[in-house]
Amino acid sequence: MHIKLADVLKLECEKPCVDIIHATVIDKSSITTYNIIKQMATVILADGTDYVKALVFDLDALTMMAVNKGIQIQDFIPKPNRQIVINKITKIFLSKPVDVSEEVRQTIKESMNKSYDTLSAALSPKKTHVGQMTGIVAKASPVEKKRIRATGEEVPFKKLKLRDLKGEIEVCLWRDLAQTIIPEDQEFKPLLDNEQDFLEDDPAEQEPVSITGIGRILKYKLCAVLSCYRKKLNNTRCEKCGIQYTEGSAASSITGQILPKNSVPLTFFHTTS
Incomplete structure (x- = not known):
């Protein structure tokens, strides 16, 4: 289920939320180091109703967040003071931006300045x-x-x-x-509080299915021997059969997630020999 950011502010803090929010990235901080080696950043997200500050602890998710671009987020943790947490469990989908009202933009500007x-x-x-x-x-x-x-x-x-x-x-x-x-x-300074539009390109001659978001896409190399059941390679070698592959000789697989409109995220796979 999709919910607005105004409703996110009413959620119980610390209780993980499986609903989906669709927002526009308004601002993105530089990366901060904590616990000596761990890193995080803060991202301001807004829609037509309100805004939140996302504490992003997953740097892979952070790379998907570009200012003035759209994002859909599922499995986040509401926090006090307009904050939500985005971590490794959170699902991120590239999406088209949503309209942000001038009133919300002005509120964000006043808060930041x-x-x-x-x-x-x-x-x-x-x-x-x-x-x-x-x-x-x-x-x-x-x-x-x-x-x-x-x-x-x-x-x-x-x-x-x-x-x-x-x-x-x-x-x-x-x-x-x-x-x-x-x-x-x-x-x-404490606060005491890819360019392409992927969406809704529907076929003309069949019932349309709108994809509202695209998640992370991963590509990796596999052993081409069927008895190895497409085992993932360790660099260029299959640990099961011992074959050492040269560049371009191994099989490969692509996996990722898409977010259909009014549905749950779907995972897709595509393997080539």
Whole structure:
């Protein structure tokens, strides 16, 4: 089932959602490193009803997200503060862009451009979305575990002390952000909240089936010996029969996913000898 982004904001946080959202990519951040070797990025997605910030932990999925292009997403995790998580389980489909209302675009622009100093952030009311501020990291605590009272879940947590010309403020970082490497004396800006249109090319003389999205397409080499049951090659060698293949002599297979309109994702295979 397809749902609008306005409905995504009403979903229960932390509960995986198997529904599909269809949105336009509005903005895409640079890649951030956390846990020393892991990487992620933030992508702003919008439709005609609202917008969300997607925390993308799957870099293969990130390469499919281009600004002003369309995307369909299934199996994501809703988070607080307009966020959703996209990970290895999430299914991504290239799609045509959806119309984004001027009101939604203006709301996104105001959110991205809003900036606070330490004093105004410290004086803002509790439980409000402050916005973005810029400061120098004066001190960073070690990462520890904090228990969320409502759920009993233990999550990573650390504190930063940020300073600017107007003073200092303590910022609490949770979950994946807490494990991001943020060196002291460095500037930190926390937010305190392929060109082708693949779609709907229907045959004229048969009942149309609209494909609304195309997922990842993978190609790999196979052993051409039938008794090996098309075993995937380890580089150029079949580990079952021992045959070493030269360039172009092995069989190959292409697999991927498509998203038909009003249906579930379908996987396709095509093998050549």
